[in-house]
Amino acid sequence: MSTVKSILFKDPASTESTRSILRVVILLTIAAAAVASRLFSVILDPWFNFRASKYLVKHGFFDFWNWFDDRTWYPLGRVTGGTLYPGLMVTSGAIWHALRMISLPVDIRNICVLLAPGFSGLTAFATYLFTKEMKDSGAGLLAAAFMGIAPGYISRSVAGSYDNEAIAIFLLMFTFYLWIKAAKLGSAMWGGLCALFYFYMVSAWGGYVFITNLIPLHVLVLILMGRYSGRIYVAYSSWYALGTLASMQVPFVGFLPVKTSEHMAALGIFGLIQLVAFVDYLRGQVSSKQFNTLLRALVILITIVAFTGLVTLTVTGVIAPWSGRFYSLWDTGYAKIHIPIIASVSEHQPTAWPSFFFDLNMLIWLFPAGVYLCFRQLTDEHVFIIVYSVMASYFAGVMVRLMLTLTPIVCVTAAITVSSIFDTYLEIDSPEEQEDDSESKKPKKEKVKETGGFLSSRAPYIGIYSITSKVAVVGAFSVYLVLFVLHCTWVTSNAYSSPSVVLASRMPDGSQHIIDDFREAYYWLRKNTPYDAKIMSWWDYGYQIGGMADRTTLVDNNTWNNTHIATVGKAMASSEEVSYDILRKHEVDYVLIIFGGLLGYSGDDINKFLWMVRIAEGVWPQEVQERKFFTHRGEYKVDHEATDTMKNSLMYKMSYYKFPSLFPPGQAQDRVRGARLPSEGPVLHTLDEAFTSENWIVRIYKVKDLDQFGRDHFSVSAFEGGKKKKGKKGGMAGRAAGKRGRRVVRI
């Protein structure tokens, strides 16, 4: 122990090398922990991305770029190369090729599954670099550790969660690190690197707009604070020019950076910084009196020119107006009224307060302290943290999904706080503590007294004198850290590692019961339907049907064509007569619905049904009306009080078809909605029940063919039910009614 101590503290040079070895080891440990904590369960989820990666690996990059996918969005098809962010697939494709090159042929599926955990390790590293720029490497290590296990990030990066966010958060942090580096050094090289990673980010995730707006905002705040400098100018100009040009090379993005309002801030700040630079140059050239007049004239002129320019361009439509998704960021009620399709996604709902604590645990209360500490130092990069914190907390409050962008900055600020606390409390009188492994072991070492400390020793040292308070605070924080780790582990294993396709429940005796209805149903589809069968379902299940059942779907998770989705909504919400025509027109062979009434699975289609109605109403306000699905008291009911529109809707009929027959008469109970159903179940005329999974979660119906004899399906069922065809004269209807033939004039 004493030799270790002497090595650690006696000799500065050897201490430094030991420290760097320690740092590397710690970072590797953090990365390993980050990866390991994401391996609780492995289910590949966004099947589309996986399919795209497979295609990329099989056909090569250029074919992937030109890929026209005719199996999704039937019958429109999808110009996949131009409608996705290829970053994720290209990354895994590159890894696949790299591994092959070193004679490690790995299945692309394994790469896809492990990509997110792998990149979470890199994210931890990027966070370390970023935080190191803010404070020191001790805080950096803490931030990396936080980032590695914070549930807010794990939620999107468990093994198999092969989504854009898997690599995007790493790119986000790394781009910010490079930006801070560029702004600090005023280096065009770092600015260029930042642009390069910005390009990578653009190619990987739609959330790149966050960077596109945050960096200009940072620059604007700096300019307004009077902190303009040549460094900022060089960094920003090189980032913007290179980054924008690069981002326009992504086919999906194209000309958006110069056309849409979301990107105008970056362009505006680019213009502004040129002006500021020019004014700065002028200041050096002319006397101050002339300069003032000149400045005033310039400001007025530029304001007028810029304003009229912006207005003209917006009015003439050169710059696209703000998109609906953007409005919904400012007004949480906007989407509900104008674009139900966005509001229908649970991820787009405003965040509930508990979920902040759930996702971030103690970091959430360390976060404001960290921001406060940044105010105390307030160099250029600290301004960035403040701007980032404000923006990200707002957005995280508006949309659950954006919790993801808040998590990194919370980790960084919390790390700054904890590290500051340890800096303060782990020193006894004369400051000398090493803090890169400022974990719970620390208190043991603090007894060591050494002179000639080398760290964080502010000139007028104001320390804590009482050992008790030191021990208390440090001990408390150590406990908090341990608790944090426990919380993260618990959340990860319980909440974020349960894949959506397999449900787990507890039996009365506590044993685990796996509910595997989804896979059962998808497998049934795969084995029992023709390859070109078209399946209609609500869009949530589009990717899963496409991926697991390998069948054509009408709409999927990425369908943009609102009308197309609304068509499905209308088919579900209308009566059989109307729906049947829609189904025929779209050549639908099977309809798949999710029904949780038997099991109590609340994420079923009846609960999503109102969204289908709303979306359909947005397109056909005359034919589908949400009001008609509510009872006159305004309740959404499925039992005997349900409205006729509700009872006649295809979705209701498909959900409860034959359901009451499972129970004794009059006892049918919907466990999700807690409703007792009428003992007479709905009757289906135009659909045949094809498949119902074990727990009735997935029900598949086959669309009947047209009748051979030209009858409609209602009279067919009536005939087969033994009833006479009603309302038609002639035939057996007897003498009195049958004297006149049916007077249909035929030409």
Add this chain to the structure above:
Amino acid sequence: MGLTLRSVLTALISLVSLSQGISLTGPRTLLVLEDDVKTQFQTLISDLEARGFTTTTHTPKSTTLSLFQHEERVYDNIIIFPTKLKGLGPNLPSSSFLKHATAGGNILILLPSSEDDNVPAAIAELATQVDIFLPPKGFAVVNHFDLADQVEPEHNTLLVDLPSFQSDTKNYFNSGEDKAAKLLYRGAGLALGSSPLVQPILKAPRFAYSYDTKEASSFADDENVFSAGKQLALVAGVQTRNNARITFVGGADLLADKSFTKVARTNQMSGNRAFAKDVTAWTFKETGVLRVDGIEHWGEEFGQGVVNGDVYRIKHDVTFSIALSEYSYDHFQPYVAPADDAVQFEFTMLDPYYRIPLSASSSPLTQHKNSTTYSTTFKTPDQHGVFTFTVNYKRPFLSNVHEKRAVTVRHFAHNEWTRSWGISGSWPWIAGIWVVVVGWIGFVGLWLWSKPVVAEGKGKKKQ
């Protein structure tokens, strides 16, 4: 694969045609009749047997009769003769006929000519299901203006012209020698619903009407007239969606031996025997059956090397061709659409983007013996997606042709657009780029090589 199938089919057909002409459905024919009725239809039955049909006779009440064995159709064709009985036996409910037709079998139903005879309940139900309405017992068609026989007081025997249709419909019902022959008809007539699957084959003369003979009043008014004139069908044919055929003959005498005689008034032979042949031939699918011998489509972008490919590109010429032949008693012959009709073709994604009449092609890509090749060339629309080449040719008395071929129409790939320098409008911009590049390099060169002017006094001020 298609080739082998076709050769098997041709072999099969040539084998079959060695014997007499034969129905495409098959020769097994069930006659549902009582023995005393059989004597009235000797000629009809022997004519059928001469054309290669094998007949099996059962009485309506037969207990051994079963239309299905092991869920397979036992008979290809059924003829139900009029019966004196109240109803058909328990083995012949209306649903069994529907099942028979669903399985592709044909049915010819002869309704009683006498207004005193019953129509069995199963037949009436069947008629209702296919949108044909039978009058109740006691109705008869009458025509006071064109008497077949001056002697008959009720004017119940009608003289009807051979069927004629609009110029866009093929006529399969006047194949007899004498086109001017009259048909002798006696029966109640049928009223037809609006179903497109039902077609009147023989319509009543303009002044004929069907009325209740049991009604005391000596005149017919709107209340007791069942139907009249051209709206009153005497013979009607139903073709189900799977091309099974059900024909209702309003009066069985039309096909009975006693009508195969001279018409008393004109002293000419009646056309009934030839008409009986036409009606049975159509019902049992010896005529009016279309066959698609081949569908080919190819695009300009690939040339004729790639036929029936899966992928096309927007805004490119595509040629589509379909070879159609028609069955006539014992052989397939090229199908020629009637003068005013056109075989139409649709290029569809949800809605048709094109609906083009096809024209007979003189030089088809693949020669099909005994068929006409219809084709057209069009430009794919500026819309990507899964399109279908559709030929939806459904005409009265012809079997349905509904052919669909789904193909993908893809967008322009990124390297298929005109390059920037190929667009003359882009030249100023390209020139601009190069001017900037060259200018910048020049400027840098100038900056590096020009010797700074030493002016120390000024130079100190800045930097």
